Amino acid sequence: MADPAPAPVADAPWPPPPPQEALSCPRCKQKVEVRPEVQTCACGLRFTLRAGPMLDSSLAPPAPDEHTKPIRVKSDGLFLRMAGELSPTFIALGALDPIIGHIQMDATKIAYKAIYTVAIWRRIPIASAISFVLLLLPFEVLSLVLLVSTREPAMLFFTAPMTLLTVWVGWQIFKVQAHWARVVAPKVSLRVRFDRPGRRRVRFHDELLRRCGIAPGPMP
Numbered sequence: 699m700a701d702p703a704p705a706p707v708a709d710a711p712w713p714p715p716p717p718q719e720a721l722s723c724p725r726c727k728q729k730v731e732v733r734p735e736v737q738t739c740a741c742g743l744r745f746t747l748r749a750g751p752m753l754d755s756s757l758a759p760p761a762p763d764e765h766t767k768p769i770r771v772k773s774d775g776l777f778l779r780m781a782g783e784l785s786p787t788f789i790a791l792g793a794l795d796p797i798i799g800h801i802q803m804d805a806t807k808i809a810y811k812a813i814y815t816v817a818i819w820r821r822i823p824i825a826s827a828i829s830f831v832l833l834l835l836p837f838e839v840l841s842l843v844l845l846v847s848t849r850e851p852a853m854l855f856f857t858a859p860m861t862l863l864t865v866w867v868g869w870q871i872f873k874v875q876a877h878w879a880r881v882v883a884p885k886v887s888l889r890v891r892f893d894r895p896g897r898r899r900v901r902f903h904d905e906l907l908r909r910c911g912i913a914p915g916p917m918p
Contacts, residue, residue, distance in 0.1 A: 713752045713884070720753070720814040720882040724889075725821075732815060736918050743819055744918045750813030750910050752884070757911035759810045762786035769902050773876075773891035774825065781805075782879075782890035784905050789813075789881055791888045808883045810910045815882050818903060820875040820918055827871050838864040870896075877917070879906060 723730050726741040732749045739745070751757045769784040778793040781802050792805030841860045845853040877893040879902075892902040903917045 716753055716814040717882060717884070717887075719887055721747075724817045724819050724878070724880050734913070734915050736916055743821075745817055745819035746915060746918060748816045748818075748907065748910075748912050748915065750815055750881070750912065751811045752814045759909060759911040769898060769905055771890070771892040771898055771902055772894050780891070782888075782892055782902075784902060784909065786909075789888065789890070789906065789909075791890050806886060806888060808881055808886060808888060812883045813881050813910055814884075815880075816906060816910060816912065817880040818878070818917060820877050822872060823876040826876075830867055830871055834864055834867060877903070879903070881906075 718729075719727070721729055721732070723739040723741060723743060724745055725743040726739060728739060728741065730737065730739060730747060732747050732753070734746075734748065736744055736746050749757070751759055763786055766786050768786075771782045772794070773780050773782070778796055781792055781794050783790045783805070788807045788809045790805040790807040792802045795801040795803055838860055841853070841857045845857045874893070874896075876891055877899055879888075879890045879892055881888050881890075893899050900917065904914060907914060
């Protein structure tokens with residue numbers, strides 16, 4: 699008696715269902731919906747969550763232009779500096795060398811067409827805030843005390859620049875804050891800080907959406 703024919707194997711669905719992270723708040727991981735506008739999670743985080751090509755089949759990333767220069771941003775990691783990059787075909791994140799901080803040692807890459815969602819948000823950089831409160835702010839207070847106690851006009855040459863620096867740094871830390879992007883693919887996700895250098899902040903945000911085929915939108 700012949701063996702029965704094996705049952706046909708159903709094809710795996712494509713695209714595969716999105717990971718839970720793709721539809722979650724970047725801070726508390728609570729499930730949220732994809733929206734084009736800025737939304738506020740129950741944890742208080744304001745962010746945008748946009749559907750990528752893997753979640754919305756109507757999106758078509760533009761054809762890569764090899765003549766387009768990559769957009770690179772840098773940030774401080776736990777032990778090493780990190781570098782994010784928007785290339786013509788993918789977004790990447792990797793660690794920089796610990797000696798001069800300019801040579802990328804490795805990188806994780808995600809093609810734009812493989813992205814489920816793009817989340818954008820801001821948060822106060824904790825390490826920078828601690829340094830501001832413990833180092834820069836005490837020097838500013840000391841300079842003001844010396845100015846008032848000595849009443850020396852020459853102290854203005856030290857106090858005025860110190861005050862301007864303190865105000866500018868405090869504004870950057872507590873008002874502008876650190877900008878983050880999270881992109882989620884089938885097997886990997888990246889969290890890229892993109893506010894350094896500051897002149898590339900808006901360009902990085904707009905280009906990330908454009909290269910994913912997503913319509914322009916607000917940045918939290």
